[in-house]
Amino acid sequence: MGTKLLLVDDEDGIRTFLGISLADLGYEVLTAADGRQALEIFAAQRPPIVLTDIKMPGMDGIALLRRIKEQSPDTEVVMISGHADMDLAIKSLKFQAADFVTKPINNEVLEMALARVQEKIAMRAELRRHTENLERLVEEKSQRIVQLERQAAVGQVVESLSGAIRDIAGDIEDSAATLSDLPCFISIHNQYMEVVSTNALYRARLGEMTGRGSWEAYADVEPRDCPVGRTFRSGAGQRMEASVRTVLGERVPVLVHTAPIRGGDGEVELVLEITADLTAISRLQEELRATRAQYQLLFDEAPCFISVQDRQFRITAANRLFKEHFGSPGEGVRCHAVYAHRDEPCDKCPVARTFETGQSHQWETVVTSRTGKPYNVLLWTAPIRDASGAITEVMEMATDITQLRELQDHLASLGLMIGSMSHGIKGMLTALDGGVYRVESGFRNDDPGRVESGWATVKDMVSRIRSMVLQMLHYAKHRELNWAATDLGAFFESVARLVEPKAQKGGVAFVRSLPPGDLGSFEADATMLSAALVNLLENAVDACQDDTAKPRHAVTFGVRADETALTFTVADNGTGIDRETRERMFTLFFSSKGCKGTGLGLFVSDKTIRQHGGAISVDSEPGQGSTFTIRLPRVLPESAKTCSEGS
Template sequence: MDKKLLLVDDEDGLRRVLGISLTDIGYEVHTASNAEEALERFQALRAPIVLTDIKMPGMDGLELLQAIKAIEPETEVIMITGHGDMNLAIASLKLDATDFITKPINHDALEVALKRAEDRIAMRRQLREHTENLERLVAEKSAKLLHAERRLATRQVLEGLTEAMGQLTTDVDAGESIFNELPCFVSVHNAYLEIIAINQHYRDRLGDFVGANSWDAYCDRKPDDEECPVGKTFRTGKGQRSREILTGRDGSDIPVIVHTAPIKGVGEDADVELVLEISVDVQEVNRLQEELRQSRERYRQLFDAVPCYITVQDRDFKLVEANRRFLQDFGGDPGELCHAVFKGRSEPCRDCPVAKTFADGETHESEEIVTTLAGERFNVLVQTAPILDAAGRVEQVMELSTDITQIRRLQDHLTNLGLLLGTVSHGVKGLLTALDGGIYRVDSGFKKGNEKQVQAGWKVVRQMVGRIRAMVLDILYYAKKRDLRWERVDALEFANQVADIAEAKAQDNGISFIRDFAPDLGEFEVDPGIVSSALVNLLENAVDACLMDKSGAKGEAGSAKDHVIRFHLSERGDDVLFGIEDNGMGMDQETRNKLFTLFFSSKGDRGTGLGLFMSNQIVEQHGGSIVVESEPGKGSRFTVRLPKVLAQSAKTSQTRETESGQACAD
């Protein structure tokens, strides 16, 4: 691996100290004191790893990151930032920085970031090697297939060749000079069924049969056999074609396809004077066909054994071929559209790497989130390679998608706690500001004796405290998974308590809130605190979906669409079902696929990307699931399934804690 590394920082001391550390690790360190100098050095070095400060005089680190990525997209760039520059660090990750480390630089954190960069470089190199090997294998086997097909086509060519050689009847020696060069058995026979001329290939493989009987070279023909191909040609005056077996010089059997052509004398009614016999050895063709079959089988096994998803697509993005792993996880028949099978989209993906490869013939890559037929979500690294036709044009594109979900999860665990603080700080600040406003209104109402103002202020305080509580619980739940504090709860009473919390926000925004609860469902086992938070989060998202609906749809009376949220409670077998349904903006499939991904939010700056992720974690911890149905412009429906009785594994840790606490008390 290329160990060159470019270190960029405007502090001389940091460059010297950090340069020594990096050299000790094994890197060839090159330094620059500002972004402009770094860009010039990068043009010459093309270092695979760049370590740069974010804040520098003149061009800053973000501008340098963009310039480097424009020159060499595969360069891994690690950003150095101060504790107060977290927003800039997050912005750098959005610009495809590999990672960031904070000042003062921790040596272990630096090594982790460098290891991640090296892993990404190694992964790309391995994928490139796999692609090149597959391309080479396809080229080799295609060449052999073409060669075999040409050998088989020789039979047709020979028929035309015999007609041309019929003009050589008056000069056998002249004819011999031509057919000596043919890679098949060529012989000329007279009317006495004697061989009067053979080519060198015939002589080398079968022996010198000049003067012998026409049938002597065949292993299953008898003396005076006029029914051999030559004898039939003299008798009928027509060329013959048959499969025969010749005997080689070493006594081996040589299967051949025999073609004969009559050579007549001068005049239309002239008799057949000579017969030209050409025998093609099909043994080599059979061997090549078998080798080709075996090679195809090995290629198929390799194609199916590669630990990634592989497809071959045409210019319309239709599947031409797919390996076993892709078919098992995503399905898809030849002719189906890749974006429909792989991403559930009706239109080609934005910035599709396959489209780029068709456009410029180069390899491209991207990172995507996909959902299998079983509902599993994977992070995949997609890389493409062109498949060229004989003229060098891109005929098809091979797409390799490697599952990097575990890598992303490990990366999340290492970086997301730091990102979490920066992501939610803006939201917390807004909530605290609103809370201050509510407290001010309460204080002012008390001073003025204005009860309505006190109630209005208290309502704001209560709402803000609830939101802060939910956010803190999300953060704590993410930071450290807590054990369930479960209890038996009446399902109908629990649903009404959740509805009371969410209904106020809906009504304040002019959205109808409908409760549809089945009575007499009895009790179920649940941690009411966190499940209530999860359901309220889903209900508040339904309110936001209605508020963000800009479709401008009209009702039957011509008025603007009335937004409605329906909260359902029912049971199915041993499960309790909570349904949350709205007629808001809805979602496409790509959004649904990413819905429960950490830090993904369709609300832009107004969302932290924590709520739905944590709601899904809470439901799964109870042994339940969330099913989402949605279409753009038609609203969404979330169905939350929770078991009435928790699995013993979910109760064990709390039982142990309770018993331990009793023992201590005793």
């Protein structure tokens, strides 16, 4: 059975027809006629892919998309939109739609969109698998460290054990049975410095020594210097390092503890000697060190930003990559300060959720490095528990998926471009044919009116096709700035002259506003910058012509300059721009001009101005007019001169 896919459309025909096509592509197709039904089916079947129409009665496709993404962020939703709903389709991308296809649906386009979605799902699964592997590895290593530390602690236990055994030995006549089970060499010596009892391990490793001299187990130790001898002499417990000989003839370094056992008269009657094999301990210590180093290496070299945080989100440890990109966090520095430059924790903080639930949590967000570079990251958290199982800290791993996101955005705009361009060009070519037809038939029928109107269409279409092709070339290929020192006054006048005739022809007054005197020069690619300003000025003239509310219209083109920067203004008293349009006007393929616009003009103008190290801002009231303000530096930034910006 193929991948489940939920198809949501209010039109029966589309459900049937698309359903068959999708089944042919190997999907197990579920269908729903509206958003409500879709949510029910989604809850029951959990399909990984949802294909939904945008315009539906009741809950529309965008609302459905948001509900599904809330419930299951990993589900990929592909939108179906009419070309008239292109703005909604673009909006849907903001709400994490994977892609959209336009109606009427072309099977190949749909198949490609679904293939991309499948690839994305596979990629995410792989990413998750990698992260889980890493998580598991870290957990295994941590457990190993805990285990080793416990073993090392055994050495210390021996010390306190000797105290306990001294008491036991005092109480119990025959202590031999107890001693045999202890995990180190234990022996009891009498005041004649003879071995009287040993445990099983002692006998196995050092041989049967009962009845022999207390010093004989040691290599190169004089009787009076052996630990037992010193204990009898001083009456106090001893602690020293020495070497013993095993039955196999090996020389083994040991740590010896002794404790005097006194009789009723207070005299030392017996000495308890406990000897721990140091080779085992030093081997354990070495192993511990190596494991720690490995763990540190793993921590540092992992290809993601790793930090360990306490309950107050203070970073207590960070790996090398993290430090490189976000700086070494000082004591008490909080995660949200480093990652997001904010004072309060983030709303959806996965670390907080892990502290609450004890589970791993995942969150995709954007963080900003110390140089101000934004990274799209996939965060993954894991709890760190103490010996009693309580969560003391949380480890957070952030995988940089910026390139993945950029690639996705680029693919989406490329798809948009191909769809929207080819359709626009076809319309223009048809209108051009219409103009040519009217010119020809006008000549044939000797109808000058028809020739004139046909010729007007031809000219209009040629100019539109020309500007669209030029803008496409701009978008398709990143152009490096062909910059030179440019006289500001002369540049201003040349731009004004390009637009003035169009304004006058359309009955719009064209006003220049500039200070008297020499304005000096600035660095710019005059051709590109001129095109960007002409685009803004022509838009201003259009906005005046579209406005029927006011009797007189004017476009004011202004410039001001100081020592380091210059400001162009393009102001009109035309239709004005509403807020939503203002927010979206610089995005690719946004057009408020219907079939007259390509949706490329402002995008390209904005790109040009930014390439010059400048910025563009808009001030506008619907019905009152608009003012575009373009600020540019006099001297181009080095990055613009060497052209590091990618295409």
